[in-house]
Amino acid sequence: MKQLTAIMIGAGARGSAYAQYALDYPHELKFVAVAEANPERLAKFAGRHGIAEERCYTSWEQLLAAGPLADIAVIATQDRMHTEPTVRALRQSYHVLLEKPMSPEPQECVQMELAAKENDRLLTICHVLRYTPFWSAIKRLLSEGRIGEVASIQLNENVGYWHMAHSFVRGNWSNSDQSSPMILAKSCHDMDVLSWLMDQPCRRISSFGSLMHFHEGNAPAGSGDRCLSCEVEPTCPYSAPRFYLGEGMSWARHFTEGLTRDSIVQGLQETNYGRCVYRSDNNVVDHQVVNMEFASGATAMFSMCGFTRDQERRIQIMGTRGELRGEGSRITVMDFLTHEHTVIDIPEQASGHGGGDSGIVRSFLREVRAYGSGAESLTSASASVRSHLMAFAAERSRLAHGQSIDLDEYYRELTGR
Numbered sequence: 001m002k003q004l005t006a007i008m009i010g011a012g013a014r015g016s017a018y019a020q021y022a023l024d025y026p027h028e029l030k031f032v033a034v035a036e037a038n039p040e041r042l043a044k045f046a047g048r049h050g051i052a053e054e055r056c057y058t059s060w061e062q063l064l065a066a067g068p069l070a071d072i073a074v075i076a077t078q079d080r081m082h083t084e085p086t087v088r089a090l091r092q093s094y095h096v097l098l099e100k101p102m103s104p105e106p107q108e109c110v111q112m113e114l115a116a117k118e119n120d121r122l123l124t125i126c127h128v129l130r131y132t133p134f135w136s137a138i139k140r141l142l143s144e145g146r147i148g149e150v151a152s153i154q155l156n157e158n159v160g161y162w163h164m165a166h167s168f169v170r171g172n173w174s175n176s177d178q179s180s181p182m183i184l185a186k187s188c189h190d191m192d193v194l195s196w197l198m199d200q201p202c203r204r205i206s207s208f209g210s211l212m213h214f215h216e217g218n219a220p221a222g223s224g225d226r227c228l229s230c231e232v233e234p235t236c237p238y239s240a241p242r243f244y245l246g247e248g249m250s251w252a253r254h255f256t257e258g259l260t261r262d263s264i265v266q267g268l269q270e271t272n273y274g275r276c277v278y279r280s281d282n283n284v285v286d287h288q289v290v291n292m293e294f295a296s297g298a299t300a301m302f303s304m305c306g307f308t309r310d311q312e313r314r315i316q317i318m319g320t321r322g323e324l325r326g327e328g329s330r331i332t333v334m335d336f337l338t339h340e341h342t343v344i345d346i347p348e349q350a351s352g353h354g355g356g357d358s359g360i361v362r363s364f365l366r367e368v369r370a371y372g373s374g375a376e377s378l379t380s381a382s383a384s385v386r387s388h389l390m391a392f393a394a395e396r397s398r399l400a401h402g403q404s405i406d407l408d409e410y411y412r413e414l415t416g417r
């Protein structure tokens, strides 16, 4: 099997997760250059992947100025730093694996889709769920007709109360002006899964939701700006020291490279991760619902909520001949005619996102090797633009007090086509 070469743009949490594939399967993939703004992360990535010093860059602009260096560009910078490097990399003939969301700007998503077509390159978006054994099994059961025609889907995205506080109140995706609205940052995966499972265009969409809890109006009496100096921290479910010095210690990697107790305490004193959840700079919603109607008349209901015990998705798919449920790692199918129950337990996966992190890289490498055969990637830019537009339309509806949005009209308005 031919070893493919890659460059990494943004060697943060996600970039490093995908790059693990090159360490696990060195005969398939080798990183030959890296751009990373954080010097510690840059050195760590270069060391792990044996990248020569002259191929280590502190910005993507510098790396791409060096001209084409490899077959593939993996782009895992933050949400608002996707479009420019992607378009430039495609023009330099790289096949691009791009983190979701493509961009918080709908026009830029369409622009990237076109750039991939114009430059005749693969642009695959990291909708990792589609590459997991769990979601692939659900898709296969629907394709086999096991529950007849899908009439309706309910999908719950349980964010987890601590994960809500970590990522969407204190963390990188707390403010849509710097990252993306919640429906894109977190739930573009859900829009994508619904679009994929339904396998038909979404026609209309409406949404409600708000930032109900995590704002100053709900700050308890006596609370302070930071947990470490807060009088009422012991009674707060969102205490940062309790989480990061306890069961959430591994999540402290987002604000300290060292992961010692001292470095975590220092991070809680200095970074946003030690701030009061009621006095952060967050503006994204903490709960949102979306209603969808698809071309056949089938419907879907989606609910994202930050106030949940577990961090997991739950799905119930109602078909004309049976019902499918997916929770945790278990899928059950009930047949209305025979009353048979089929239970499928998906084994625990070694790689992140239920096996999706390695699954997408494996699939992308296969597609790059077979490039020219005409096969489209499972999460191509075109497929992803479709599901991203559902997210953009849902957000537009939410901001318009739940007004229903016609997706075809919305697409025409965006593209003029």
Ligand SMILES: NC(=O)c1ccc[n+]([C@@H]2O[C@H](COP(=O)([O-])OP(=O)(O)OC[C@H]3O[C@@H](n4cnc5c(N)ncnc54)[C@H](O)[C@@H]3O)[C@@H](O)[C@H]2O)c1
Pocket: 009, 010, 011, 012, 013, 014, 015, 035, 036, 037, 038, 041, 058, 059, 060, 061, 076, 077, 078, 079, 081, 099, 100, 101, 126, 127, 128, 172, 185, 353
């Ligand atoms: N697929 C998923 O399920 C999933 C999950 C979480 C996050 N994400 C997305 O992945 C992306 C990255 O998230 P993350 O958690 O890895 O963030 P991160 O902050 O850990 O990584 C981004 C990296 O980009 C680097 N960077 C900044 N400016 C740069 C520049 N000019 N040139 C090169 N590098 C630069 C930063 O130093 C940082 O290390 C985001 O778009 C996020 O929304 C996807």
